[in-house]
Amino acid sequence: MELVFFIEVLAGGLLAGVMYALVALGFVLIYKASGVFNFAQGSMVFFAALTFVSLTERGWNFWLALIATLAVMVLLAVATERMVLRPLVNQAPITLFMATIGLAFVLEGLSQLLWGSQPHGLELGIPDVPMEWLSRKWNVNISQFDLFAAFVAGALVAVLALLFQKTRIGRALRAVADDHQAALAVGIPLQHIWAIVWAVAGFVALVAGVMWGVRNGVQYALTFVALKALPVLILGGFESILGAIIGGLIIGAGEKLAEVYLGPYVGGGIESWFAYVIALLFLLVRPEGLFGEKHIDRV
Amino acid sequence: MLYREAGQFKSTYAEDQQIFPIRQDRIALAVFLAFALLVVPVIGNQYWLGALLTPFLIFSLAALGLNILTGYAGQLSLGTAAFMAVGAFMAYNFVLRVPGIPILLAFVLAGICAAAVGIVFGLPSLRIKGFYLAVATLACQFFVLWALQKFGWFSNHSTSGVITAQQIVILGYAFDTPARKYLLTLGVVAVMALAAKNLMRSETGRAFMAVRDMDVAASVIGIPMMRTKLLAFAISSFYCGVAGALHAFCYLGTVEPEAYSLDLSFRILFMIIIGGVGSILGAFLGAAFITLFPIFLSLASSWVNDLFGVEISHAVVSNLESIIFGGLIIFFLIVEPQGLARLWQITKEKLRLWPFPH
Numbered sequence: 338m339e340l341v342f343f344i345e346v347l348a349g350g351l352l353a354g355v356m357y358a359l360v361a362l363g364f365v366l367i368y369k370a371s372g373v374f375n376f377a378q379g380s381m382v383f384f385a386a387l388t389f390v391s392l393t394e395r396g397w398n399f400w401l402a403l404i405a406t407l408a409v410m411v412l413l414a415v416a417t418e419r420m421v422l423r424p425l426v427n428q429a430p431i432t433l434f435m436a437t438i439g440l441a442f443v444l445e446g447l448s449q450l451l452w453g454s455q456p457h458g459l460e461l462g463i464p465d466v467p468m469e470w471l472s473r474k475w476n477v478n479i480s481q482f483d484l485f486a487a488f489v490a491g492a493l494v495a496v497l498a499l500l501f502q503k504t505r506i507g508r509a510l511r512a513v514a515d516d517h518q519a520a521l522a523v524g525i526p527l528q529h530i531w532a533i534v535w536a537v538a539g540f541v542a543l544v545a546g547v548m549w550g551v552r553n554g555v556q557y558a559l560t561f562v563a564l565k566a567l568p569v570l571i572l573g574g575f576e577s578i579l580g581a582i583i584g585g586l587i588i589g590a591g592e593k594l595a596e597v598y599l600g601p602y603v604g605g606g607i608e609s610w611f612a613y614v615i616a617l618l619f620l621l622v623r624p625e626g627l628f629g630e631k632h633i634d635r636v
Numbered sequence: 637m638l639y640r641e642a643g644q645f646k647s648t649y650a651e652d653q654q655i656f657p658i659r660q661d662r663i664a665l666a667v668f669l670a671f672a673l674l675v676v677p678v679i680g681n682q683y684w685l686g687a688l689l690t691p692f693l694i695f696s697l698a699a700l701g702l703n704i705l706t707g708y709a710g711q712l713s714l715g716t717a718a719f720m721a722v723g724a725f726m727a728y729n730f731v732l733r734v735p736g737i738p739i740l741l742a743f744v745l746a747g748i749c750a751a752a753v754g755i756v757f758g759l760p761s762l763r764i765k766g767f768y769l770a771v772a773t774l775a776c777q778f779f780v781l782w783a784l785q786k787f788g789w790f791s792n793h794s795t796s797g798v799i800t801a802q803q804i805v806i807l808g809y810a811f812d813t814p815a816r817k818y819l820l821t822l823g824v825v826a827v828m829a830l831a832a833k834n835l836m837r838s839e840t841g842r843a844f845m846a847v848r849d850m851d852v853a854a855s856v857i858g859i860p861m862m863r864t865k866l867l868a869f870a871i872s873s874f875y876c877g878v879a880g881a882l883h884a885f886c887y888l889g890t891v892e893p894e895a896y897s898l899d900l901s902f903r904i905l906f907m908i909i910i911g912g913v914g915s916i917l918g919a920f921l922g923a924a925f926i927t928l929f930p931i932f933l934s935l936a937s938s939w940v941n942d943l944f945g946v947e948i949s950h951a952v953v954s955n956l957e958s959i960i961f962g963g964l965i966i967f968f969l970i971v972e973p974q975g976l977a978r979l980w981q982i983t984k985e986k987l988r989l990w991p992f993p994h
Contacts, residue, residue: 374767420966421966421970424970425969425970425973428969428973429973430766430767431706431712431909431913432909432969432973434767435905435906435909435965435969436965436966436969436970438902438905438906438962438965439961439962439963439964439965439966439969440962440966441962442958442959442961442962442965443958443959443962443963443966444962445955445958445962446954446955446956446957446958446959446961446962447955447959449951449955450952450955450956450959453951454951454955564774564898567771567774568771570771571767571768571771571772575767575768603786606782606785606786607782609778609781609782610775610778610779610782613771613772613774613775613778613779614775614779616771616772616775617760617772617775620760620763620764620768620772621760621763621764624763624764624765624768625768626768634851634852635852636850636852636853636856
């Protein structure tokens, strides 16, 4: 009985971790390719989800709305590259980081100005209830939607891996991530690459936004999922897609287990900071995260 | 013509090393301080003093604290609001639990508590850097707020978690009106700003800057890394803690832990970015900009109302505000990444040469 309960908590945590990883992926993509720590990722998730849900509520077909939202995200990526990144080329990382916080403000205001600020529900036709046969046979409650989310995340990572490893664009992306100047020198158009990366990150934000929207409803609080993704990010390492997934799983499982087994001793509510503590402990051993690139300091 | 240092000869080392080497700077500062100290409390009304100037000064102090850590020692922190919360709640508890404690001593002790918390959460900085560290300081932000809400001792077991700051009495003189609270805040901020300005010219300050510019090189030339980084965290948190105590006692009066959310940390980070990273003056300029800007925006929206007779709904205004705010931040970063303080410096350099171009 104890073991079954443990497995249930662990599985729930792992699947929640997948949801964190979905958000963290967007951060990793942009950091890898442009070295920008994009704080606006949470707002992009919110913006994408709100646009998508508003379009479907206006009677648009699911796929049509998805494609339209994707087009909006691509536009946003191009605009960001033009108006924010290009003028700030070669600035200190903290300046770029601050610019993305400014971008987050703009996106939050813009999305609520366009679509209103009332919360929306989102239905994909996949019930967010425990699967019956599992709970009957093993007494383990795992939501069908969670499994679906895990599947989507897996597919997303597979597609991204293919994109990065097997295509011309992917090779250019990796080159830019390695060394901006060298990439420029061999004739890779830096600006195009950045626009593409931001568009891909927008796509990831859309997927994450839809998933989180089904789970919690599309509302302003969606911007805070970025805060959940940050410990995942530092645990996994800023530069690693695999790290985002593994980090998400560790954080998700650790958080849930701590809440259930440790929470009662300190009075509960530790979910808000426990993820950060796990990440910190990992960082003390490996300062660049699990899969981050090792930095060698030279004077 | 007016701003020129020609003819001001330094004949002693003391003169050569004073904080404000140019006479015009000293005069301007003295006039400015005298104006803030003597004239403003008389001409300012309740609203100006209580709702604009006092918070401006308090946020300047917090921004100054963050600037010591981020601007001078190069350690990015997102936990500023948490240190302010520690200061606010500990000052409340010192006044509550130690009978007859002088209030300024309580502020200092609260600042020291914040410094202790800062040292604990600064420990990871010895091992991790950059954005990893920034995210790690978020742990501090969430943990401190959680602890303040979870353990009733901090809020004297009030059911809502809200504390009401006690009255400020110094040597039998009650600081109870906005004007008096403003004066107290001004005094504390002026003294601490001067101390910070001085500290940054000392060996400690130079060690901070060496660590900021390149910590490996700094440790190679013999700057103790652990001591310097932790000292930066301690001093910065001390400033933030005192700012938090002032925030509770002189500005809000009643505070809850939620007042010190991540949002506030970001606001203070904005202040130093817009004002100028690594500049004492920048902290003040940035704080002025961030506190006054929303007020200006809401004023502007009411003007639009009057002029065009278009009623703008509150939701639209607040969304527009956030768009303009974000846009302006990006704009400022593009136009002058070094912040307002740098603009002021350029102006001064131009003034020294005026009317000649070179």
